[in-house]
Amino acid sequence: MNRQALQALLEEVQAGRLTVEEALGRLKRLPFEDLGFAKVDLHRELRGGAPEAVFCPGKTPGQVVAILSRLAEHHANVMATRADEAVARAAAEAGLPHVYRSEARVLVVRPETGEPVGLIAVVAAGTADLPVAEEASVVAETLGNRVERVWDCGVAGIHRLLDSWDLLAEANVIVAVAGMEGALPSVVGGLVDRPVIAVPTSVGYGASLGGLAALLAMLNACAPGISVVNIDNGYGAGHQASLINHLVAKIR
Amino acid sequence: MNRQALQALLEEVQAGRLTVEEALGRLKRLPFEDLGFAKVDLHRELRGGAPEAVFCPGKTPGQVVAILSRLAEHHANVMATRADEAVARAAAEAGLPHVYRSEARVLVVRPETGEPVGLIAVVAAGTADLPVAEEASVVAETLGNRVERVWDCGVAGIHRLLDSWDLLAEANVIVAVAGMEGALPSVVGGLVDRPVIAVPTSVGYGASLGGLAALLAMLNACAPGISVVNIDNGYGAGHQASLINHLVAKIR
Amino acid sequence: MNRQALQALLEEVQAGRLTVEEALGRLKRLPFEDLGFAKVDLHRELRGGAPEAVFCPGKTPGQVVAILSRLAEHHANVMATRADEAVARAAAEAGLPHVYRSEARVLVVRPETGEPVGLIAVVAAGTADLPVAEEASVVAETLGNRVERVWDCGVAGIHRLLDSWDLLAEANVIVAVAGMEGALPSVVGGLVDRPVIAVPTSVGYGASLGGLAALLAMLNACAPGISVVNIDNGYGAGHQASLINHLVAKIR
Amino acid sequence: MNRQALQALLEEVQAGRLTVEEALGRLKRLPFEDLGFAKVDLHRELRGGAPEAVFCPGKTPGQVVAILSRLAEHHANVMATRADEAVARAAAEAGLPHVYRSEARVLVVRPETGEPVGLIAVVAAGTADLPVAEEASVVAETLGNRVERVWDCGVAGIHRLLDSWDLLAEANVIVAVAGMEGALPSVVGGLVDRPVIAVPTSVGYGASLGGLAALLAMLNACAPGISVVNIDNGYGAGHQASLINHLVAKIR
Amino acid sequence: MNRQALQALLEEVQAGRLTVEEALGRLKRLPFEDLGFAKVDLHRELRGGAPEAVFCPGKTPGQVVAILSRLAEHHANVMATRADEAVARAAAEAGLPHVYRSEARVLVVRPETGEPVGLIAVVAAGTADLPVAEEASVVAETLGNRVERVWDCGVAGIHRLLDSWDLLAEANVIVAVAGMEGALPSVVGGLVDRPVIAVPTSVGYGASLGGLAALLAMLNACAPGISVVNIDNGYGAGHQASLINHLVAKIR
Amino acid sequence: MNRQALQALLEEVQAGRLTVEEALGRLKRLPFEDLGFAKVDLHRELRGGAPEAVFCPGKTPGQVVAILSRLAEHHANVMATRADEAVARAAAEAGLPHVYRSEARVLVVRPETGEPVGLIAVVAAGTADLPVAEEASVVAETLGNRVERVWDCGVAGIHRLLDSWDLLAEANVIVAVAGMEGALPSVVGGLVDRPVIAVPTSVGYGASLGGLAALLAMLNACAPGISVVNIDNGYGAGHQASLINHLVAKIR
Amino acid sequence: MNRQALQALLEEVQAGRLTVEEALGRLKRLPFEDLGFAKVDLHRELRGGAPEAVFCPGKTPGQVVAILSRLAEHHANVMATRADEAVARAAAEAGLPHVYRSEARVLVVRPETGEPVGLIAVVAAGTADLPVAEEASVVAETLGNRVERVWDCGVAGIHRLLDSWDLLAEANVIVAVAGMEGALPSVVGGLVDRPVIAVPTSVGYGASLGGLAALLAMLNACAPGISVVNIDNGYGAGHQASLINHLVAKIR
Amino acid sequence: MNRQALQALLEEVQAGRLTVEEALGRLKRLPFEDLGFAKVDLHRELRGGAPEAVFCPGKTPGQVVAILSRLAEHHANVMATRADEAVARAAAEAGLPHVYRSEARVLVVRPETGEPVGLIAVVAAGTADLPVAEEASVVAETLGNRVERVWDCGVAGIHRLLDSWDLLAEANVIVAVAGMEGALPSVVGGLVDRPVIAVPTSVGYGASLGGLAALLAMLNACAPGISVVNIDNGYGAGHQASLINHLVAKIR
Secondary structure (H helix, E strand, O other), X not given: OOHHHHHHHHHHHHOOOOOHHHHHHHHHOOOXXXXXXXXXEOOHHHHHOOOOOEEOOOOXXXXXXXXXXXHHOOOOOEEEEOOXXXXXXXXXXXXXXXXXXXXXXXXXXXXXXXXOEEEEEEEEOOHHHHHHHHHHHHHHHHOOEEEEEEOOOOHHHHHHHHOOHHHHHHOOEEEEEEOOOOOXXXXXXXXXXXXXXXXXXXXXXXHHHHHHHHHHHHHOOXXXXXXXXXXXXXXXXXXXXXXXXXXXXXXX | OOHHHHHHHHHHHHOOOXXXXXXXXXXXXXXXXXXXXXXXXXXXXXXXXXXXXXXXXOOOHHXXXXXXXXXXXXXXXXXXXXXXXXXXXXXXXXXOOEEEEHHHOEEEEOOOOOOOEXXXXXXXXXXXXXXXXXXXXXXXXXXXXXXXXXXXXOHHHHHHHHOOHHHHHHOOEEEXXXXXXXXXXXXXXXXXXXXXXXXXXXXXXXXXXXXXXXXXXXXXXXXXXXXXXOOOOHHHHHHHHHHHHHHHHHHO | OOHHHHHHHHHHHHOOOOOHHHHHHHHHOOOEEEOOOOEEEOOHHHHHXXXXXXXXXXXXXXXXXXXXXXXXXXXXXEEEEOOOXXXXXXXXXOOOOEEEEHHHOEEEEOOOOOOOEEEEEEXXXXXXXXXXXXXXXXXXXXXXXXXXXXXXXXXXXXXXXXXXXXXXXXXXXXXXXXXXXXXXXXXXXXXXXXXXXXXEOOOOOHHHHHHHHHXXXXXXXXXXXXXXXXXXXXXXXXXXXXXXXXXXXXXX | OOHHHHXXXXXXXXXXXXXXXXXXXXXXXXXXXXXXXXXXXXXXXXHHOOOOOEEOOOOOHHHHHHHHHHHHOOOOOEEEEOOOHHHHHHHHHOOOOEEEEHHHOEEEEOOOOOXXXXXXXXXXXXXXXXXXXXXXXXXXXXXXXXXXXXXXXXXHHHHHHHOOHHHHHHOOEEEEEEOOOOOHHHHHHHHOOOOEEEEEOOOOOHHHHHHHHHHHHHHOOOOOOEEEOOOOOHHHHHHHHHHHHHHHHHHO | OOHHHHHHHHHHXXXXXXOHHHHHHHHHOOXXXXXXXXXXXXXXXXXXXXXXXXXXXXXXXXXXXXXXHHHHOOOOOEEEEOOOHHHHHHHHHOOOOEEEEHHHOEEEEOOOOOOOEEEEEEEXXXXXHHHHHHHHHHHHHHOOEEEEEEOOOOHHHHHXXXXXXXHHHHOOEEEEEEOOOOOHHHHHHHHOOOOEEEEEOOOOOHHHHHHHHXXXXXXXXXXXXXXXXXXXXXXXXXXXXXXXXXXXXXXX | OOHHHHHHHHHHHHOOOOOHHHHHHHHHOOOEEEOOOOEEEOOHHHHHOOOOOEEOOOOOHHHHHHHHHHHHOOOOOEEEEOOOXXXXXXXXXXXXXXXEEHHHOEEEEOOOOOOOEEEEEEEEOOHHHHHHHHHHHHHHHHOOEEEEEEOOOOHHHHHHHHOOHHHHHHOOEEEEEEOXXXXXXXXXXXXXXXXXXXXXXXXXXXXXXXXXXXHHHHHOOOOOOEEEOXXXXXXXXXXXXXXXXHHHHHHO | OOXXXXXXXXXXXXXXXXXXXXXXXXXXXXXXXXXXXOEEEOOHHHHHOOOOOEEOOOXXXXXXXXXXHHHHOOOOOEEEEOOOHHHHHHHHHOOOOEEEEHHHOEEEEOOOOOOOEEEEEEEEOOHHHHHHHHHHHHHHHHOOEEEEEEOOOOHHHXXXXXXXXXXXXXXXXXXXXXXXXXXXXXHXXXXXXXXXXXXXXXOOOHHHHHHHHHHHHHHOOOOOOEEEOOOOOHHHHHHHHHXXXXXXXXXX | OOHHHHHHHHHHHHOOOOOHHHHHXXXXXXXXXXXXXXXXEOOHHHHHOOOOOEXXXXXXXXXXXXXXXXXXXOOOOEEEEOOOHHHHHHHHHOOOOEEEEHHHOEEEEOOOOOOOEEEEEEEEOOHHHHXXXXXXXXXXXXXXXXXXXXXXXXXXXXXXXXXXXXHHHHOOEEEEEEOOOOOHHHHHHHHOOOOEEEEEOOOOOHHXXXXXXXXXXXXXXXXXXXXXXXXXXXXXXXXXHHHHHHHHHHHO
């Protein structure tokens, strides 16, 4: 609840149009709706720049669709992440208008596309990192950003990355996705003067420790301008990249 | 070495003003200078938006000052981080123009201040987190940003944070610094639609594991728009916040 | 074996009604019964405030029912936790009077409900935390406590939690359940002067490390009045909350 | 800020005794005071049952005394924990009325003792655990509780613990402090039907991992009714025990 | 190859009954037999007190039976551990004389029982620890030891353990098996002056970390006389207990 | 892109046979080919001594075969590692000439065998380590090396290893493969003056932590001349052994 | 309290020589003495085969001497472990008869030497492991065992260990001490049919993780007959070895 | 003891020049010498390509010099690693001919320099990595190799590394030293077809975990041809690089 709303409410009390009891009640009728198993946050878009996204694991397809349906009454481009085919089928059966981006495991309800703004470059080290990199890309696209993908640019073949130097330098923000030793963000961060959001993936085996090795490497990146999200968190990277890119784009 | 330089060099070869051997040699004369124990990277500013900063631990005051001196021939606002008093004294003895920000442990050589641009909010959870929060703030200020500090706003007294809601909403980017359970960025990220750079600190004991508990908490933040830097890495947060804030500010 | 029983036994020896050998034998005939694969502890209720609960994983439905049957000869409201449908079916086939609370994965044998006493508030951060939060709630209800549930109040939408401030302040003890960054107990502990039992859940992925991130965060909570149980241990939280709530309630 | 205060404020607006602007300002003048390096939380006692305690490590004696002085203007029995002799000297030099409990490393400013209520038993496994156990005891005593100490009762000599069975059964809540294998709370929790707050200590070497072994053991305690605080966190245990004991005591 | 064999060989060389080349060859024809995928160690019984046991996981039933068959040509009481029903069936189909102890997951080929010697007590904390405790027991029995089982004696009901005090004091060596907090060996070690071999099990969840919590607790046991084997390693405990018990028994 | 290629290109520019624009373009037309989901690195053989190998997990059989097909247009002896039967079938269906080494889980496309050079000894501790040891062996053989296998030589039967001393001393490089306590490389490294590449395997249970115990042991090997690859990374060991062995062999 | 004492007490009650109250009192007057900061366990020798040893770290020299003095009133050969020179001086100043074994950091009060029994072999891998190995040796000697030391026998020079094969085979029990990769117990355990107590040491750096690498290796030892004590726990190994050796020796 | 020595010994027995007892004795008089606290391994050079090096930490300067003196009677170029100034002074006082390389913390006794062979490139990422990189370099030089140093080539300034491409391609083996994110070996391994020995350093803070982050990254390197030694283990890398380089060089 922001300052303006609070001021308005106080003014209504002052003006006698609202009793103290009513004001107290209204202060509590905060902008969410209770589904019993979940409080749908309808005003997240106002507060956080985008409607709430639904993280599917641990929820039944039915629960996911119920939340999506409610959110879609108020918003376009509502996303469900880590959505498998069962979620997509449940959305179809419920008659929700949607697109399902299987490579990114993202379901978008009431998809609406406008003119994408700015530029986000999403760079991925290996083929196995693509599901996470696609999640970041699709999320950013859904949030209205222009996205360029640069795939399979691991540091063991540094020339493949250098080939995309111009593109990287043009982007407002770069998402760098890598598993195993997670060295890609360090190299990217050394090449350009743009904020880099590093996404470690769980790609690897043995001493990769489910992505912890890549995560630690990225946190220790010797190049400046890099920050890191959770392992496999393509959604978080795409969302933050969108926030940054929109800062620039809004102004233009 | 960027595209323009390469094109220029090739044109000189084409024009016969440069032999193949000369071109090869020049391609290797890359923009750094070798001090024996360190290669000073003089063009980092061009590539990465800021001159190289010197991380002091593990270097003697003499080594630090030698590197700073060389960098200061080319740049203003050269920074040394985690600098103790001995480094400041060595800089003074060497006659380097500088300011020493002891609370932030940052030494700035050839300090030059222009009109700060944009707005970065730096929020810190507890008193013990201030050295890291000050490092982020001083770095951002030195890089030309307007910075607002919001100190001692841990989540155990949530009202102290809500008091600064307006300021947070006004910033282009927020740096959130916390040790112990590291919950501050989650709460901040839920309040505003701005990118949040989370900085875990090593403040705590026992199960804080030297800051790992806060680091893990921040990586698992349930609010979107958050990314994380290394434990106690105020410099990295300040630098990335500056990159983002300048994206906005350049345009204005 | 408590002091009173020991005194009585010694008095019988003194009075000559019991030989030394008989006394020794009786001292060893401790209040448990041996089923071969398990010693059923019939006096746990006297010692620990509640009959023994059966933790189902690693036991066959048949073993669970055998233990439950024996306990139910002596006690009402015997609980099996982490009980799946197969356990419920086995209980039904064995003719045990019971209710099965599937959302909490708790089976209660010989359910008896009296007037619940006091007030325990169970707060959960997200929808995925509900199985654990329900386990805590059902256990506390079965042990005779009044329980209020506050679901989906993660710190990323702090207003949802503030909405329940009055309820929290009214409770004798609060159980706070959260996965991911586990920040909920810190915020709750800062709002009220009641003991908070924090329950980390394994909800999350990557750097959540199966709930370790939430566990560490809760152990480092900067608010006072908080203690922590094992990951996903709704039973333990419900049980301890009941012990605390009954301290108050007994007196009234 | 609680409901009553909000209601009062709204009523003043309604009555015209307060303009909207004044009300907004007052809503922000939250009950803390800014010392520059710390926001002193003056109303913590109202919200959390006790005035804020000052954790000394990482603060200078001067900073500690400054915060204590300010808190002591409003409260008696203000505590500084992990306070070394230097803090005690600084308090003396500043003329603060205080007692310093060196064995517990706790400094109490404006000490006032009333009639202690209820009963908290603090049990410690070994001699080396005493500083932590004393911290819990002194904190609980300062908060107005009757405390009984049971020292050196490690599980390797189980008869020493059984000797205090009656005392344990009489307490409203038990604090169990142990390092090394951390088995004490499990045994205590099996003996009595009282809530047990387990405090792992960093006592040990090698595979004790600075107290992590004891912490993990306590989190896995097979007896019900146990919850755990951070390693060496005597303050937290004493504080929570006080909250529980006062629930009982207030009523009597 | 021991001293006696070496001396005999040298004497044969000295006596001219063996050429140098033959001696070299014989020195290399060490007492194992090569099956291609495994070198069967036929003399382990001489060197290590028992024929080689076969650890089944990661081997096909066919491979297990092939190794067992070869060992059984030379030895009785050859054991396969962690053997599932498929291994037992394969042994039956191959016509190997055997018994399968399903509760212990141990298959014994060419079982021969003599008069068991000495006394080993195997103590287990909970019902879920029985597979490991049975493995230790069956291995020790197969190696010719008298074994007494004491099941379901976790420290949360310390009276159940005290009930078996006499038996523990009579044993030459005690195997103590526990999961979760792993406190049993500490308590046992405090009761008797016998070597205790502690076996942590993977029983537990969350912060039990697959048995690591119990393992660490046991390594930190405050009672003397305790040493520890790998998580779930009933075989190792049974084997070492047999070595110790036979030291005593041989002499009698 | 190596020096020779760069020199040639510059000479073409100098000679006027190539415009600056063409040269720039060619500098970017780096030696890989884009399949959409992967950039096939055709020149890895020139840079790294062998064509790129395909790591199968996380790729569909179809994707694997597509990459293999493309690589096989340019190279013989293209390898897919961790290849299961489904990959082998897909290769067969696609008509790729290949051999599938199931014990090593390696598929070799366009197999060509020349005269193997030098000598690599691959030593394995236990039967369960064979899949990894075979991977190392088959990779080294495919890369043109003579390989000798020494299986089932764990340090618990040190005589089995000593039996192969001569062979080890003859090899140019030794690959030592072991799980559990991972002691084999230390013993091997103490016996011979040859570089030893240590491969920890995930063989073990409990405190083996999925191979971490063996990995740590090998990194701490007290014998000199040892370096370590990732857990189960037979491919990496075989590849590096080949690089070393070819250094010797090329010269002969 | 053992069965005999209990029987005697009950008989006194039966005979009327003891009132019930007196019996209850005596049941509680358990065999320890309270020094305020420690309960000295005077009967540990009866229960555990040796008087209590005092672990010095975390205790002042004065506290150590106070406990030792009290124990020495009842026992000879009272030990203080990890005792530095300050403890030895305090013992001398207090007039305690003692020997100080500086290499083992063990102080023995009221030293009495009888005829040592049996044979314990203590094997150490490297020079840096000697303090721990000496602690084990001196403890075992003080407890009345014959001890043979075999120093500097790391597995990187396996011939040094083989040289002592006869001695190892003669011992009743072997203590094997090693840091770094901790492979020594595996090799020793493969050579002889005697129980091996493995002691990991904190010798090493980097990935030795303060001895964890050696600890894990020993827990995963592939040879049977091995169990493990805590890192650097020479006392525990010497004590358990003594328990085992005395089993044999008592009988002879 | 190698095959030749064994054959000779057997022939002496056969010839009657040696009795069986003498032969047994000689078999045990293995080539080391016992100093009491250390067995000096005089034949390590024969077996392992270099005389034993002395690792100084945990040894007194006196102990180090005693071992060095004994080794120097038989060998030139005896090394002590991690040697501080005190060791150098002790060597000087003992009159040992030596050089002390302070930057590498290596002391060489009886230094002898011949014509260095082959080429080893040692590449270091940052200035703070130099002590480790120098250790590797000095060790390799002392062992008779030509060494080229390439300092301050971290991946954040990839052009600095590319500048040395020719040198890297010319070397027989490359040692790559890096702390923080440890990405250097991956990039180097992608550039050349030479074996790369990766050395993680403890340079870094926070999530570098004392070098574990770099270690894990290097173990997960996506480029082939890389193996890894312990954190800060410059000696091990220099030694193994020498073994590899000498394989090549011996032949030339």
